[in-house]
Amino acid sequence: xxxxxxKNSHLIEGIIWLCGVVVFFVLTYDFNQPIEIYKFGAxxxxxxxxxxxxxxxxxxxxxxxxFGSATQLGRVGIADEDEEDDNTPSKVAIVKIVAVLxxxxxxxxxxxxxxxxFATPFFIISIILLFGERRARWILGITLFIYTLLxxxxxxxxxxxxxxxNVSPFYDYSAFVLRMNTQFQQLDLW
Amino acid sequence: MIExxxxxxxxxxxxxxxxxxxxxxxxxxxxxxxxPGVSMLTLAAILLPFTAxxxxxxxxxxxxxxxxxxxxxxxxxxxxxxxxxxxxxAPTAFDGYPMTRKGLAGKAVGAAVLCxxxxxxxxxxxxxxxxxxxxxWAIRNIGPPEIFALVFFGLAVASSVGGRTIWxxxxxxxxGLIIATIGQDPVGGIDRFNFGFxxxxxxxxxxxxxxxxxxxxxxxxxxxxxxxxxxEAPPVNMEFPSFFELWQQKFAVLRSILVGFFCGILPGIGAxxxxxxxxxxxxxxxxxKDSFGKxxxxxxxxxxTANNAATGAAMIPLLALGLPGGALTAMMVxxxxxxxxxxxxLVFYNSxxxxxxxxxxxxxxxxxxxxxxxxxxxxxxxxxxxxxxxLAPLILLLATIGSYIGRGxxxxxxxxxxxGIIGFMLRRSGYSIPGIVLGxxxxxxxxxxFAQGMQMVHYDLLDYLSRPVCLxxxxxxxxxxxxxxxxxxKTNHASST
Numbered sequence: 001x002x003x004x005x006x007k008n009s010h011l012i013e014g015i016i017w018l019c020g021v022v023v024f025f026v027l028t029y030d031f032n033q034p035i036e037i038y039k040f041g042a043x044x045x046x047x048x049x050x051x052x053x054x055x056x057x058x059x060x061x062x063x064x065x066x067f068g069s070a071t072q073l074g075r076v077g078i079a080d081e082d083e084e085d086d087n088t089p090s091k092v093a094i095v096k097i098v099a100v101l102x103x104x105x106x107x108x109x110x111x112x113x114x115x116x117x118f119a120t121p122f123f124i125i126s127i128i129l130l131f132g133e134r135r136a137r138w139i140l141g142i143t144l145f146i147y148t149l150l151x152x153x154x155x156x157x158x159x160x161x162x163x164x165x166n167v168s169p170f171y172d173y174s175a176f177v178l179r180m181n182t183q184f185q186q187l188d189l190w
Numbered sequence: 191m192i193e194x195x196x197x198x199x200x201x202x203x204x205x206x207x208x209x210x211x212x213x214x215x216x217x218x219x220x221x222x223x224x225x226p227g228v229s230m231l232t233l234a235a236i237l238l239p240f241t242a243x244x245x246x247x248x249x250x251x252x253x254x255x256x257x258x259x260x261x262x263x264x265x266x267x268x269x270x271x272x273x274x275x276x277x278x279x280a281p282t283a284f285d286g287y288p289m290t291r292k293g294l295a296g297k298a299v300g301a302a303v304l305c306x307x308x309x310x311x312x313x314x315x316x317x318x319x320x321x322x323x324x325x326x327w328a329i330r331n332i333g334p335p336e337i338f339a340l341v342f343f344g345l346a347v348a349s350s351v352g353g354r355t356i357w358x359x360x361x362x363x364x365x366g367l368i369i370a371t372i373g374q375d376p377v378g379g380i381d382r383f384n385f386g387f388x389x390x391x392x393x394x395x396x397x398x399x400x401x402x403x404x405x406x407x408x409x410x411x412x413x414x415x416x417x418x419x420x421x422e423a424p425p426v427n428m429e430f431p432s433f434f435e436l437w438q439q440k441f442a443v444l445r446s447i448l449v450g451f452f453c454g455i456l457p458g459i460g461a462x463x464x465x466x467x468x469x470x471x472x473x474x475x476x477x478x479k480d481s482f483g484k485x486x487x488x489x490x491x492x493x494x495t496a497n498n499a500a501t502g503a504a505m506i507p508l509l510a511l512g513l514p515g516g517a518l519t520a521m522m523v524x525x526x527x528x529x530x531x532x533x534x535x536l537v538f539y540n541s542x543x544x545x546x547x548x549x550x551x552x553x554x555x556x557x558x559x560x561x562x563x564x565x566x567x568x569x570x571x572x573x574x575x576x577x578x579x580x581l582a583p584l585i586l587l588l589a590t591i592g593s594y595i596g597r598g599x600x601x602x603x604x605x606x607x608x609x610g611i612i613g614f615m616l617r618r619s620g621y622s623i624p625g626i627v628l629g630x631x632x633x634x635x636x637x638x639x640f641a642q643g644m645q646m647v648h649y650d651l652l653d654y655l656s657r658p659v660c661l662x663x664x665x666x667x668x669x670x671x672x673x674x675x676x677x678x679x680k681t682n683h684a685s686s687t
Contacts, residue, residue, distance in 0.1 A: 013619060017361065024368060027383055035378035038641055039649055042375035042382055045637045046368065053364040060357035063678065071620070072355040072678065089418050096417035101410060101611050104586055108603040111594075124583040131416055131579030142580045150587055158236045160595055 005068030010061065017057040025050050100130050115165025115174040121147050155181050191319055195553075198546030202251070202554070211248050212551055215255030216558050222256075223263015223275045224570060225588060230260025230276060231397055232592040234521050246529035247544040251551045253522045258501050258555040260518075261461055262306035262563065265494050266570055269298045270424075273405045273585070277396075277631055278461035278497040280404070280624035281469035284351065285482060285489030292485050293425035295571055300430035301487050302494045303563035305443060309495035310556030312447045313454065313502030318549045321506050322538065324455060328507065332456060334642035335654050339663035340456055341636035344463040345628065346670040347470035351483075352622025356674040362622040366629015367636075369394055376638040389601050396517070396630055398593035398602040402609025403623050405589045409582050410614035416578070426574045430567075431487065439491045442472055450496035454503025460519070461500035462631055466624070468496025498559075502552060508533055509545060 028043045028050075035041050089097070107123040124143045133139055154160040155177075164174035203209055222233040234256055241249035264275020269286030282302065289298040316324075345363050353359030372383045373393025384390040415421040446468040453464035472492035473482050482489050504519055512534035514520040526533045531541065538545060573581075593606040613623050647653035655661045 024383065031375075031380050031382050033380060035375075035380070038377040038645065040641070040644070042378055042380040045375075045640070046371040046382065049364060049367045049371065053361065053368065056357050056360040056364060059678070060355070060361060063355055063357050069354075069620070089414075093414075093417040097410075097414050100413040100417070101614070104406065104590075104607045104610070105604070108590070108600065108607050111590075111603060112600045116590075120587065124587070127583040127586060128579050131413065131582055133577075133579040138580075142583075146580075146584050146587065149584075150591070154236075154591055160236050160591065161598060162591065163594065163600060 004065040006061070006065050007068065010064040010069070014057060014061045014064075017053070017060075021050050021054050021057065096130060100127075103127060103130065111163040111165075113165055113167045114170045116162040117151075117174045117177045118165060118170045120150070151177070151181075156184065194542070194546045195318060195550055198543075198548075198550035199554070201247075201543060201547050202550050208248055208251070208547070211244065211252050212255055212554070215252045215551075216259050216555050216562065219256040219259030219555075220263040220559075220562065220566065223260040224266040224566075225275075228588045228592040229264060229397070229401075230256050231517055232595060233260070234518055235596050238521055238524060241525050242528050246526065246531055246541070247547050249525040249529065250522055250544060251548050253518065253525055254505065254548050254552050255555040257504075257518045257522075258310055258498070258552055259559060261497050261501050262302070262310070262494070262559045265302040265306065265490075266299060269302060269490070270295060270570070270574055271408060271585075273408045274624075276462075277400055277624075277627050278465045278500075279493070280462075280627060281351070281465045281493035282490055282497075284469065284493075284624075285484070285486050288483065288485035289487070289490070290424045290574070293427045294429070294485065295424065295574065296427045296429045296567070297431045297435075297487060298490050299567045299571065300564075301436065301439075301490050303559060303567060304431075304436060305446075305491045305495040306498040307556055307560035307563065308443060309447055309450055309498035310501055310559060311553065313451055313499040314549065314553040314556055315502075316451060317502040317505055318553070321510055324506050324510075328455060328510075331659055333657075334639040334646060335657055335660045336663065337456055338636055338639040338643050339654075339660040339667070340453070340463070341632045341639065343663045343667035343670070344453075344467060345632060345636070346667040346674075348466050348625050348628045349622075350670060350674050351466070351470060351473065352625050354620025356678040358619075358621050359625055359674070362616070362625035363629040365616075365621075366626040366631075367633040368629075369399065369626070370630050370633025371637070376634060377641045387601065389597075389599055392597075393634070394605060394630065395593070395596055395599075395602050396627075397596050398606035399609050399630055400627055401589040401593050402606035403613040403627055405585055406607060406610025407613030407617055407623065409586060410610060411617060412578055412582065414614075421578065423578065424574055426571055430564075435487065436491075439488055441475075442488050442492050443495050445471055445475070446492045446495035447499045450499025451503045453496070454500030455506050460504050461497040462628065464500035465493045465497040466628060468492040498556065502556075505548070505552070509537055509548075510534070 025047065028046055031042050033041065103123070103126050107119060107126075110119045121143055124146050125139060128139050128142060154162065164178070165171045201208065202212060218233050219230050222228050223230050234253060237252065237256075241252065244252070261276065261278055264279035265282045265286065266275070268274040268279040268283035270290055272283050272287040274280045274283050286298045286302070289295065345367075349359040349363045350356065351359070353362055370393070372390055374380060374391055375382055381391055412421060449468045449471055450461070450464040453467060454461060469489060469492050472488050473479055476482065476486075476488065478486070508514055508519045508522060512523070512532060514523050523533055526537075531537065589606060590603050593602045594600065596602065613626075616626070617623060643654065655664065
């Protein structure tokens with residue numbers, strides 16, 4: 001079958017969008033109940049949007065069939081770096097990219113049990129390393145600087161509540177940091 | 191008016207505590223706006239409980255000042271790092287960041303400083319002169335059908351900028367709209383798409399979503415470049431725009447003031463739509479349409495003038511009708527309520543002192559953008575010299591704190607990182623991140639006003655079109671969509687693969 005300028009990546013992209021539309025449409029039956037004061041109910045608006053999404057996804061596939069990944073002439077607001085990069089990255093680069101994508105997510109998942117105060121220095125070190133910095137003094141110095149700056153700004157100055165963790169000994173460490181802050185606040189520095 | 195303004199100014203500058211709060215608001219708004227990863231909303235969320243110990247005048251004034259200077263501050267990160275400090279600065283990044291890549295960051299930031307100040311001061315003057323008549327006009331002529339029509343027009347404009355093709359522009363806006371349907375429906379309060387998380391009943395909080403789509407996805411883009419060995423720090427340049435360059439843009443400034451003021455005055459719309467429409471109109475009227483998105487200073491000027499022009503106007507529905515125009519003005523309503531006050535027409539009669547201190551503070555805050563902004567710019571440009579491997583963890587952590595503080599939910603941090611990953615993938619495929627964000631912000635407002643409007647006109651769509659403002663906006667939106675569709679089928683393409 002002739003596929004015009006369609007590539008496998010376009011088909012995968014289209015299938016992901018279509019699956020999303022179908023899944024969300026099926027989920028609308030979970031809340032398909034009438035609202036007495038509103039004729040279209042809770043499903044009316046989402047279903048119209050899903051219909052529009054279906055139309056534009058098919059339009060996008062048709063566009064890719066005719067023109068491939070070409071940028072439409074006259075489009076504005078597209079940075080050069082938003083253009084598709086066809087160079088396949090090396091395996092090392094792929095591993096690094098996946099690690100950068102996963103690290104913040106792991107950090108977010110650790111916030112509830114471990115807490116902000118304990119998990120943050122490790123997170124800073126991981127990100128600096130993943131961005132290619134290898135000088136140990138710089139890594140430790142910048143980690144200490146960012147950690148102290150954040151604690152000073154959000155804990156000491158703004159008293160913002162941050163996750164403390166709920167697993168010992170991480171929770172105990174958070175309690176220790178907060179106790180130090182209380183004692184610091186009670187000092188009559190002026 | 192002048193007498194009231196002088197009274198307000200003397201109350202502002204005559205009381206040391208009020209003056210200190212004003213200075214704190216000016217500097218805090220600029221700082222939190224200009225730090226990548228947090229925004230004026232983060233500062234406002236942190237400060238909200240503390241306003242209980244201030245007088246109502248001081249509390250509302252503080253938030254109004256943060257709103258003015260924070261709206262400007264967000265332009266700095268949009269221009270320097272492609273990370274808009276707030277959604278209203280998203281269109282600024284379209285041309286501001288390409289200018290930075292070309293070594294023209296000084297010109298872009300200088301234009302943003304000047305035009306934010308001009309837009310803000312003009313808006314503050316109109317607000318002082320015409321709040322009451324404009325509020326009366328808005329009551330008579332603006333209802334849910336008009337607000338829905340403006341949302342429709344705004345989304346049509348948003349879909350025409352940012353994506354690689356018109357289809358991707360529409361898909362981006364559609365994705366934002368579907369994300370906005372998560373949570374309770376605005377009419378019957380029925381849970382939708384909550385995936386078993388009770389915390390999602392209130393919907394996806396837009397601060398984490400915005401931080402994820404803008405800030406986190408940009409970090410991932412830079413990480414990919416670093417991994418591929420393609421990262422290059424942008425050149426630092428301190429050159430400001432010349433008077434001649436700015437004078438050439440006088441019509442763009444005037445047009446954006448009008449667009450910004452019109453959008454700001456409508457309840458629920460605020461500065462974000464103003465910035466998109468200011469940018470969209472600049473493209474529409476320009477003879478060099480192709481230069482937009484590649485570093486055209488008019489793009490920065492139009493977007494920044496419009497969003498600051500909307501700040502003063504957004505106070506009109508808030509103060510005169512009690513209707514907030516965005517997240518920050520909604521927090522101002524909370525400040526009023528903390529002090530047993532209700533914003534609305536009675537405020538003008540019961541608390542004229544409060545009104546005029548707030549008006550004077552907004553005027554001087556916009557003026558201070560000019561002076562402090564010029565001094566601040568040269569310092570801020572040095573941020574570009576910080577190696578990105580040291581800036582990246584700081585931005586990610588500030589974004590983490592910014593998204594956690596709003597509701598105290600770790601789920602919001604996860605939503606932010608998920609939005610970052612999705613944003614990263616979508617950007618690589620040519621989708622429009624600002625389009626998604628505008629869809630998220632306007633989706634609920636659009637649905638709510640559509641539902642109210644349909645109830646008002648007894649489900650007769652033709653009745654919608656019998657309202658003049660509504661008709662103009664619907665026709666303008668439809669023409670924008672139709673011309674986009676026409677171009678999609680007729681125009682040539684820049685490159686073929």
